[in-house]
Amino acid sequence: MRLTAQDIADVARLSRLELTEEEKETLAKHINRLLEHFEKLQELDTDDVEPTSHVIPVYNVFRKDEPAPSLPVEEVLANAPDVADNCFVVPRVVET
Amino acid sequence: MAEYEPIIGMEVHVELQTRSKMFCSCEVAFGGEPNTRCCPVCLGLPGSLPVINERAVEYMARAALALNCTIPPQCIFHRKNYYYPDLPKNYQISQYDFPLGVNGWVEILAGGKPKRIAIRRVHMEEDTGKLLHVAGNRSYVDYNRSGVPLMEIVTQNPPPEGLDQIESAEEAREYLQRLRQILLYLGVSDVKMEEGSMRCEPNVSVRLKGHSEFGVKTEIKNLNSFRSVYLGIDYEIKRQIRILEQNGEVVQETRRWDDERGVTVPMRSKEFEQEYRYFPDPDLVPLKFTEEWIEKLRSELPELPMAKLKRFMSDYGLAQADAEVLIDSPELAEFYDTCAASYKDPKTVANWLTTELLRLLNASGKKLNETRLTPAHVCGLLELVDAGTINRNTAKAVFEEMFNTGKSAAEIVRQKGLEQVSDEAAIESVVNRVLEANPNEVKRYRAGEVKLLSWFVGQVMRETKGKANPATVNKLLREKLES
Structure with a gap:
């Protein structure tokens, strides 16, 4: 499998990253080199192996459904780019 | 097309x-x-x-x-x-x-x-x-x-x-x-x-x-x-x-x-x-x-609404529309279920709940569990009606009183003296009084204006504070007006 500069551009857009044409080319090369390693791994026969989603054998880690105090609203909003009426203010994303 | x-x-x-x-x-x-x-x-x-x-x-x-x-x-x-x-x-x-x-x-x-x-x-x-x-x-x-x-x-x-x-x-x-x-x-x-x-x-x-x-x-x-x-x-x-x-x-x-x-x-x-x-x-x-x-978890599931709907229709003989109203809220369904299991006529209970109870709940904005009404009170009320102790109209007033106060029907009837009067002699004397006091209406009735009968019934009921047995009132009025 080979990724093109266009694939890199698509992924970058999904991640809101701005890349120059040069960066796209370079990154495509780097990622393709990585993918070659995975191709090597794919030579292994894994038919009888369950897909692994997590690498540690730990399951069912729960907390009880008990509320605890939240952060004071000033701290909640401390990182907000802009604040009004106790709300985060962001540029409008959807036209209504 | x-x-x-x-x-x-x-x-x-x-x-x-x-x-x-x-x-x-x-x-x-x-x-x-x-x-x-x-x-x-x-x-x-x-x-x-x-x-x-x-x-x-x-x-x-x-x-x-x-x-x-x-x-x-x-x-x-x-x-x-x-x-x-x-x-x-x-x-x-x-x-x-x-x-x-x-x-x-x-x-x-x-x-x-x-x-x-x-x-x-x-x-x-x-x-x-x-x-x-x-x-x-x-x-x-x-x-x-x-x-x-x-x-x-x-x-x-x-x-x-x-x-x-x-x-x-x-x-x-x-x-x-x-x-x-x-x-x-x-x-x-x-x-x-x-x-x-x-x-x-x-x-x-x-x-x-x-x-x-x-x-x-x-x-x-x-x-x-x-x-x-x-x-x-x-x-x-x-x-x-x-x-x-x-x-x-x-x-x-x-x-x-x-x-x-x-x-x-x-x-x-x-x-x-x-x-x-x-x-x-x-x-x-x-x-x-x-x-x-x-x-x-499966064994702890409650009876689900569709199963309840079908059971209310098959076991209690309810029409689908009534059963739907009753099962729509789990509290009301359970309330009805308790009433219907202990009273001989589940359809009558359903009528009372879908009309009187829902009307009172809507008017008061209360939820069922915020009222003091109990299934036993509702059954008690219906039994008083069956026994002829109170008539249906009085029962409606008693229902509202039960809804508001949490008292039993028997208690309300006793305290307010609402027992239905079925004694013919007692009712007859009231009927006579009403007829004597309204000679014009009697004349109009006898001249063919028979729809005045319900007006006479209303007068008698007012005199008896709604306690007279309506069937007896009707019978006596008819007898006297048409003799």
């Missing part, structure tokens, strides 16, 4: 009524000041770690079982990645290819042709924050809702062998109502469409009747009531058929229901990229369920 048939898929989101959020300990509540129920986890601050709310999983497993789903032995959480300010983390914790429940169904009656609507999956996720669009080019964000346990229930089209799909706006509405009833009985959510604790995004397509391929589908948003779900889907079906009849093409898009104008309009939003790059959330370890745990 060619005939078209609609196919409707339903994606329903339900907020759970847990005390705390899905992955953190912030309180779950409705309303309140913005951003007062937030912490590093639900704000997606670096270094914070989510921990799963045990009760939320239990609630959703209970729901999955009640919706006849299979719960696979293991499920995992995925990250659904997208950029939108309603999500502070830039991903929503959700489920993907290993959801909590699969392959279920919900029964609907579909106007006499019962159907089992196929459910593809029930999965767990977290709710997003709320965007408030204000004037100008800005949006305000409130993250109080961010991280509230959310359950997604999706139907399956085409359905597997033996199950059905939704094929009209009416069926879509009933599906949603049955779903709401089930979740209400389970006590896992308050399922209020108006407050957004149950939200529905149907997708609609139409195709030539008999064809097996699906047409192009559109998704409808902004449906905030059962009524708008029905109207929105109905509108969309007709709109698509009109396009196809004019040899046009339906565009795949998301449309917004405009309740005031009664139309769907294309959303002018930038379409979300459908590329969510799901991957297993490394912060959350898998969940494994034992067969014993699943069976324990």
Whole structure:
């Protein structure tokens, strides 16, 4: 499998990253080199192996459904780019 | 002209009524000041770690079982990645290819042709924050809702062998109502469409009747009531058929229901990229369920509304319409069940509850459990009517008194001296008095104005404070006026 500069551009857009044409080319090369390693791994026969989603054998880690105090609203909003009426203010994303 | 048939898929989101959020300990509540129920986890601050709310999983497993789903032995959480300010983390914790429940169904009656609507999956996720669009080019964000346990229930089209799909706006509405009833009985959510604790995004397509391929589908948003779900889907079906009849093409898009104008309009939003790059959330370890745990939850399920509806109809002989009213709220259903089991005539009890009780509840704005009325009181009242101690009109007044005070019918009747007077001699003397006092009306009656009889009855009743046996009053008046 080979990724093109266009694939890199698509992924970058999904991640809101701005890349120059040069960066796209370079990154495509780097990622393709990585993918070659995975191709090597794919030579292994894994038919009888369950897909692994997590690498540690730990399951069912729960907390009880008990509320605890939240952060004071000033701290909640401390990182907000802009604040009004106790709300985060962001540029409008959807036209209504 | 060619005939078209609609196919409707339903994606329903339900907020759970847990005390705390899905992955953190912030309180779950409705309303309140913005951003007062937030912490590093639900704000997606670096270094914070989510921990799963045990009760939320239990609630959703209970729901999955009640919706006849299979719960696979293991499920995992995925990250659904997208950029939108309603999500502070830039991903929503959700489920993907290993959801909590699969392959279920919900029964609907579909106007006499019962159907089992196929459910593809029930999965767990977290709710997003709320965007408030204000004037100008800005949006305000409130993250109080961010991280509230959310359950997604999706139907399956085409359905597997033996199950059905939704094929009209009416069926879509009933599906949603049955779903709401089930979740209400389970006590896992308050399922209020108006407050957004149950939200529905149907997708609609139409195709030539008999064809097996699906047409192009559109998704409808902004449906905030059962009524708008029905109207929105109905509108969309007709709109698509009109396009196809004019040899046009339906565009795949998301449309917004405009309740005031009664139309769907294309959303002018930038379409979300459908590329969510799901991957297993490394912060959350898998969940494994034992067969014993699943069976324990299954054995604890209450009698579900559809089963109750059928039982009320077959065991108590109720008409479907009455049974529907009674089962719509689990409290009322249980109240009725208790009455009907201990009183000889379940239909009469049903009449009293669906008329008098509901009228009083509506007028007072109270919920049943906020009143002091008990099933024993209702049965006691009906027995007084049967014994002839009070007449039906008095019984209505006593019912209201019981509703307001929590006293028994016998006590109210005794204290207020409301016993029905059936003694002919006593009633006769009142009748005589009324006739003597109203010679003109007597003359008019005898001249043929027989509808005055009910006026005379009213006079006698007033004199006896409503306590006279109406049958006796009628009989005596007739005898005397027509002699």
